[in-house]
Amino acid sequence: MFEQVQEKYIMASVEQAEGGSEKRGRKQNKWAKRKRVGFHIDMTPYVDVIMLLLTFFIMTSTLNQPQVMQINLPKGDIESTVKVDMGNVVFIRISEKGNIGLSKGKSDGTEEQPIKVSLEQMRQYLEGWGTANKEMIMILKFHRKAKYDMMISVLDEINRAAIEKRYSFSKMEEPDFKVLEAIGG
Amino acid sequence: MPAVKKRRKPAQAIDMTPYVDVIMLILTFFILTAQFKAELAEDIQVKLPNSGNDTTKLPERNVMTLVINRFGDIFADVDNINVREDVLGDPIGLAAYHPDSTTQPGWTNPSNLNDKGEMKRPIVAFNDREKFKKLLIDFRLSSKSNVGKDLRIVVKGDKEADIGAVQDLMEIMKETKNTRFSFVTDLETDEKEKK
Numbered sequence: 001m002f003e004q005v006q007e008k009y010i011m012a013s014v015e016q017a018e019g020g021s022e023k024r025g026r027k028q029n030k031w032a033k034r035k036r037v038g039f040h041i042d043m044t045p046y047v048d049v050i051m052l053l054l055t056f057f058i059m060t061s062t063l064n065q066p067q068v069m070q071i072n073l074p075k076g077d078i079e080s081t082v083k084v085d086m087g088n089v090v091f092i093r094i095s096e097k098g099n100i101g102l103s104k105g106k107s108d109g110t111e112e113q114p115i116k117v118s119l120e121q122m123r124q125y126l127e128g129w130g131t132a133n134k135e136m137i138m139i140l141k142f143h144r145k146a147k148y149d150m151m152i153s154v155l156d157e158i159n160r161a162a163i164e165k166r167y168s169f170s171k172m173e174e175p176d177f178k179v180l181e182a183i184g185g
Numbered sequence: 186m187p188a189v190k191k192r193r194k195p196a197q198a199i200d201m202t203p204y205v206d207v208i209m210l211i212l213t214f215f216i217l218t219a220q221f222k223a224e225l226a227e228d229i230q231v232k233l234p235n236s237g238n239d240t241t242k243l244p245e246r247n248v249m250t251l252v253i254n255r256f257g258d259i260f261a262d263v264d265n266i267n268v269r270e271d272v273l274g275d276p277i278g279l280a281a282y283h284p285d286s287t288t289q290p291g292w293t294n295p296s297n298l299n300d301k302g303e304m305k306r307p308i309v310a311f312n313d314r315e316k317f318k319k320l321l322i323d324f325r326l327s328s329k330s331n332v333g334k335d336l337r338i339v340v341k342g343d344k345e346a347d348i349g350a351v352q353d354l355m356e357i358m359k360e361t362k363n364t365r366f367s368f369v370t371d372l373e374t375d376e377k378e379k380k
Contacts, residue, residue, distance in 0.1 A: 043201040050208050057215035068241045068339060068367035073359050094348075144349030148253065148342040151351060152234040152370055160237060169355065 069155060074168065086111070088135040090126065093172070094154060095180045096145045103179070104129065116183040123157045130163025138167035141176050228279070228306055229260055230299045231343040236370040243369060249324055249336040251366075254298065255343040256291025257350040258283050261317075263324050263336060271327045272320065278309045282317040284353035314357070321361045338366035 087107035093114070094100055100122055103114035117125060130136050138158065142151055158167060229252050252260040261280040263269060270276040283290035292310070296302035311317040328336045338358070342351055358366060 040198055043205060047201060047205055047208070050205065050212055054208060054212045054215065057212065057219050061215055061219050067236065067370050067372050068243050069236055069370055070241060070365075070367050073355065073364040073366075075362070075364050142348040142352065144347060144352065146348045147344065148346040148348055148351055149234040149344040151348050152236055152342075152368060155368075156236040156370075169352070171352075 069152070069159070071155075084137055085135070088133060088137050090129060090136055090138050091141065091179075092122070092138055092154065093141045093176055093180055094143055094146045094150055095183075096143045098146055098150045099180070099183060100154070101180050101183045114179050114183055119153055119157050122154070123161045126158065127161045127163055130161065134164060136164065136166065139170050140167055141170050141172045143172055143180075228299060228304055229254060231255075231341055232345070233341065233369060233371040234344045235372070237372075241367065243339065243367075244337045247328060247332060247334045247336050249321075249328075249338045251338065251340045251354060253340065253342040253346045253350050253354065254291055255345040256283075256297060257285050257288060257347055258291050259317075259350065259354055260292075261320060261324065263328060265328060265332055267331045268324060268327045271331060272323045273309050275307060275309065277306045279304075279306045280311060280317075280320055281308045282311040282314075284314070284350060284357075285347075318357055318361050321357065321363060325363075338363055339369050340366055341369045 085107060086105035086109050089105035089111075091103045091105065091111060091114070092100065093103075100117050100119070101114040102117050102122055102125055103111050105111045115125075126136075126138070140154065158165060231252060231254055246264065248264050250260075250262045250264075252262070254260070259282045261282070263272075266276045269278055273280060281290070281292050283292075290310070291297040292304075292308050295304050298304060311320060325336050328334060340351070340354065358364070
């Protein structure tokens with residue numbers, strides 16, 4: 001019985017707030033004072049807590065999600081070698097200091113004089129050669145002491161260039177050091 | 186005059202319901218999108234290199250993370266506690282391997298690894314290349330049997346790390362037939378690009 005009345009009153013209160021029927025409100029006036037106190041729940045502490053939680057999650061959420069660079073190494077045994085036409089090969093050598101030596105292979109097995117390029121120039125050269133020769137293969141040789149940052153930058157430039165992304169990693173050997181010396185180490 | 190009074194009444198107590206509704210929505214959004222940093226990321230700090238056009242996001246689950254710090258140490262970790270328990274014998278263990286025998290591993294001094302100078306996780310050191318190779322294979326096998334899913338491999342290298350360590354790791358991965366992996370990078374901003 002009591003619950004029923006209470007429910008009625010709540011409805012009335014809502015209506016009243018919207019400027020609705022005054023009749024009901026007046027009729028049950030004797031209830032009014034008691035119920036009104038119960039009806040207005042103070043939301044301030046609730047909102048305070050929620051705001052705190054909100055702030056916490058905004059602060060802790062990581063906005064710059066790390067990206068990943070997909071690499072596919074060739075499958076197969078390490079010993080198995082693939083013969084390629086030297087005319088299609090482009091050597092990219094990175095020296096210890098982070099200099100880039102870029103040179104094109106010739107069909108007779110030798111290679112052209114290496115040129116020292118910046119990352120930006122390297123991309124332009126690669127784009128030029130890559131569009132002229134669709135079979136181009138890039139061979140990347142990094143000095144062991146060069147920085148990983150450099151490796152990512154080079155791979156990034158290659159990914160950015162509008163060419164076929166055909167490249168492989170190769171070990172740096174004695175002749176490569178000499179080539180790099182020619183462009184200033 | 187009573188009309189004026191009535192109008193004032195509702196204005197006295199501001200109805201907070203819609204306001205709270207909106208805030209709850211925003212809160213729910215942030216709770217759901219929040220990603221808690223993996224334990225490993227806290228323990229071993231690396232400065233990620235920047236790259237421009239990698240659009241792939243870092244996978245969230247079933248990841249094997251290989252961290253290379255600037256001392257040339259390689260840390261191998263998986264995000265599943267059962268797999269770690271299974272393979273390393275320690276649910277919070279962290280496998281470490283130093284491929285270059287000419288230099289000292291950096292993990293002997295915890296202050297090399299992070300700013301706090303302490304490791305929350307015990308390091309399980311691998312001194313043998315063959316054992317480390319076996320570890321990588323075991324991680325994947327264990328993940329397949331425990332979780333039912335293969336691991337995706339991500340390589341997190343420090344900017345300052347020597348390429349030698351990365352090359353060693355790539356060789357190990359090739360030998361263990363892990364030919365698909367990703368390098369984790371930070372998105373490059375335009376200002377940095379011009380450098």
